[in-house]
Amino acid sequence: MEEKTRVSRLFAERTGRMSSSIIRELCKLAVRGEVVSLAGGWPNSDAFPYAFTAKAIRKYMKEKKGEVLQYGTSDGVKELREWLAGWLKEKEGIETEPDGIMISAGAQNGMDLCCRVFVNEGEVCLVELPTYFGGVGSIRFYGGVPVGVKTDDEGVVVDEVERVVEKLAGEGKRVKLMYIQPNYHNPLGVTLSEKRREKLLEVARKFDFVLMEDNPYGDLCYDGMPSKPLKSMDRDGRVVYIKSFAKVFSPGIRLAAVVAHPEVVAKMVVARQFVDCCPPTLSQYLFLEFCRSGMLERHIVKLRKFYGKRMKKMIEHIEKYFPQGIKFTRPRGGFFVFVYLPDGLDADAILEESMKGNVAFVPGKQFFVDGSGSNTLRLSFSQAPEEKMEEAIRSIGEILAKKVK
């Protein structure tokens, strides 16, 4: 044990504030064969484009296209950034040039680099209550102090954002950045209303903070069309827009696009030279072929049907099996339904019981930076086998019925 002590003794001070996500631990548990998992936010492996991947790689390898296996530039493959600039304009109303886009190694890499460039030790960063822990982790790593703002069925309450910023200003604390998922929120499933989007940008302008907009689920809408991102209304370059391709292609290729003011992109590109040099080149060319061939568009249509059907089923099952009076969100896209239990009920205790019957979900508390939310839980409809979803929801419903009485 002396050796163990020796090595850890040399750790940097910051290592002390590194802690593992409880959800990640839970997800490890949930992959046990017999467990029906409503826990993870992973896409469904049945929906990956296998045949396309084999064909595209074969093509590049047959041509001995060397750059596919070579180092790339830190901002990412130029043709991909060019294609994305056109597509983002057409689909999401975002005006950008290729030098306003950086390809990151997944959305988390984009959030890390964004916080690396903007967040100083001790600065306040607003987050939604609840929100995804990945964004919070990046903020915290750079010494940012996350402060939560409440949400409702229309997403974050923007009047509350203003009130919190003013209150903090009164205490001499300045807000540097807000982390937000306007579309098909994780874990809430809700979407920020159009009216609130305009207003949020106004507030950000007034108090001069950066908006870190995370949009992993934006293309997965099952009811109507997705709302335009905040980035499309960004007039002064304060929105850093992070668009993951994990859900519309594959998480295993580790790709996202970060769209920001070219000056911000330039700093992130310099920062990453000593972080990871460049995003995976093989993945980028594979995804470029996916985009150019028209497969991306067709695949999104397919995924909307695939996941939309599952969402509809989950909501039907909840309506059928959950006790009256239990509130839950009704998403129009994404992977999640968020459940509010009556006050006093503890989702951890429900999970413990639920796991006895091999049904897993995520207690919502993990998503609240203020320690609240013990009576909430997140249900994911992306991965559980369709035929087992009803049984799983029924089983949770029975546990809840006993507790609610």
Add this chain to the structure above:
Amino acid sequence: MEEKTRVSRLFAERTGRMSSSIIRELCKLAVRGEVVSLAGGWPNSDAFPYAFTAKAIRKYMKEKKGEVLQYGTSDGVKELREWLAGWLKEKEGIETEPDGIMISAGAQNGMDLCCRVFVNEGEVCLVELPTYFGGVGSIRFYGGVPVGVKTDDEGVVVDEVERVVEKLAGEGKRVKLMYIQPNYHNPLGVTLSEKRREKLLEVARKFDFVLMEDNPYGDLCYDGMPSKPLKSMDRDGRVVYIKSFAKVFSPGIRLAAVVAHPEVVAKMVVARQFVDCCPPTLSQYLFLEFCRSGMLERHIVKLRKFYGKRMKKMIEHIEKYFPQGIKFTRPRGGFFVFVYLPDGLDADAILEESMKGNVAFVPGKQFFVDGSGSNTLRLSFSQAPEEKMEEAIRSIGEILAKKVK
């Protein structure tokens, strides 16, 4: 311009110490079609395993092996870590379990995570004079202060390491880490002698600092066998060994192995959850197939011939065309020959003239943290077309002849 000012005004203080590498800028220049580049340290695209890559991906996709395109764990694919544990023991004498290995997204990602875990603001980190700027960049980002130690034909002068550490201790400064490339050094090409390896570990133990051992070129030996890494002699878990697979397979897959005390690996794994979640899964399974099928072994044999021939040629050309009395290293592996010009000659001026004839190389100054080395240059034999290498060396030789007189 007001908008531009606005966004950059919000940058964190640390962005002030982010600056782009001059070599990277130079390499951009050197990819112009007409330029013969002896600049970059990239592998040669002609040597990538194209047919294998197509075949392996086709196999996985045909089997619809979902995990190949799915998220993976932050430490990397378990089967790959298991295979590597066996291979590292057999080939490099490193005793490790799979939980002492983390797969990183390239060596730079490993160095970033290592420094993230160990380096505190203001701590001294030793580096070789000269050394690779990637390791220095990671150290500097976390506030580490690189201090250079001189090298000779046997690598870093270990007596000098001891002297420098003692001198710093006298000034109340403690050394936290040393960044070192013992095998086929970049930019030197030299290899740390066996005797010095033992001694360096002793010094590290005596003064209790971490050794960050970078070994990107270790398998590319063209004369004799590669020396065993420091990690193989590590008795108290103070060596963090970073083994890139960019040169033996492809840089575009972004993979390296970090071998360290399991406690260190565990911290790096937690740290990366908010950096990049996990290394690319597609790449890892591709590389796993490469390893398991025996292709890695066969490919290394092929690469040794491929690059060894080029190294021999470059040295022949230098001997033939460079003026008498110009000193250069005689590597036994890797990608580089390092040239020492007579004092007073400036490699920047030589480069300027050389570029007029479309021949590029890297002035050595970039590799010296103490600002010295203006009379040195690095020549790479990995990428330039073989038939043009003679012409390029002759052209540099002529410029030198005029200057030396």
